[in-house]
Amino acid sequence: MRILTSSVGRKILMSITGQLLIIFVLIHLIGNSTIFFGPNGINAYAEHLHSLPPLVWGFRLFMLAAVAVHICYGVMLTLENKAANPGAYAVKKNLKKSFASENMIWTGLLLATFIVYHLIQFTIKGTPDIVIGLDSLNRPDVFKMVVTSFGNALISLVYMAAMVMLFLHLSHGIPSFLQTMGWNNEKTIPAFATGGKVISTVLMLAYISIPAVILAGLLKL
Numbered sequence: 001m002r003i004l005t006s007s008v009g010r011k012i013l014m015s016i017t018g019q020l021l022i023i024f025v026l027i028h029l030i031g032n033s034t035i036f037f038g039p040n041g042i043n044a045y046a047e048h049l050h051s052l053p054p055l056v057w058g059f060r061l062f063m064l065a066a067v068a069v070h071i072c073y074g075v076m077l078t079l080e081n082k083a084a085n086p087g088a089y090a091v092k093k094n095l096k097k098s099f100a101s102e103n104m105i106w107t108g109l110l111l112a113t114f115i116v117y118h119l120i121q122f123t124i125k126g127t128p129d130i131v132i133g134l135d136s137l138n139r140p141d142v143f144k145m146v147v148t149s150f151g152n153a154l155i156s157l158v159y160m161a162a163m164v165m166l167f168l169h170l171s172h173g174i175p176s177f178l179q180t181m182g183w184n185n186e187k188t189i190p191a192f193a194t195g196g197k198v199i200s201t202v203l204m205l206a207y208i209s210i211p212a213v214i215l216a217g218l219l220k221l
Helices: 006-038 037-050 053-084 104-123 140-150 154-182 190-217
Strands: none
Touching: 006 037, 006 053, 006 154, 006 190, 037 053, 037 140, 053 104, 053 190, 104 154, 140 154, 140 190, 154 190
């Protein structure tokens, strides 16, 4: 298929998978935010997810495939562009250079590493900080698991640092997607660049707020 072998086709696939991942980030944030409703909020949400294993695992596998495609083509396009024009990035020819645009490959790889750690931690429950138990309604006590984990300052700082990487990656990735799809022009580039920063900032602060309130003692067991 030409879309898989041509540079333009790979850029489009990378952009589309990137936007799918942004949708996942939004959905994941909504689910995580149920922790602000206390134990009943996030435990009820987790129980509902556990009652739909085929749907949940199908969605997870689909998103992991999107991550794999995004990373593979991201690395491939970066190497191709460096070989053809050292220092260039696949979709930024009309976008101003910035720290975020110059380091997309590194923020992306760091995020990929964090995703692996995050899955091992909260999905597989394979890290030492995880406390597994049931609440008073005999549901998995996700509230206790999250509060206990983020009560560790080092774990919270790692999570916050990953969200800063997410901000950097998305602040350039969002307007780059619009450019790759041909949906912007010289007049709209500044507005889309600002929009990308605003959306990325909101997502970063929303995610960081969870470990922050736990460390501050506003959410506790």
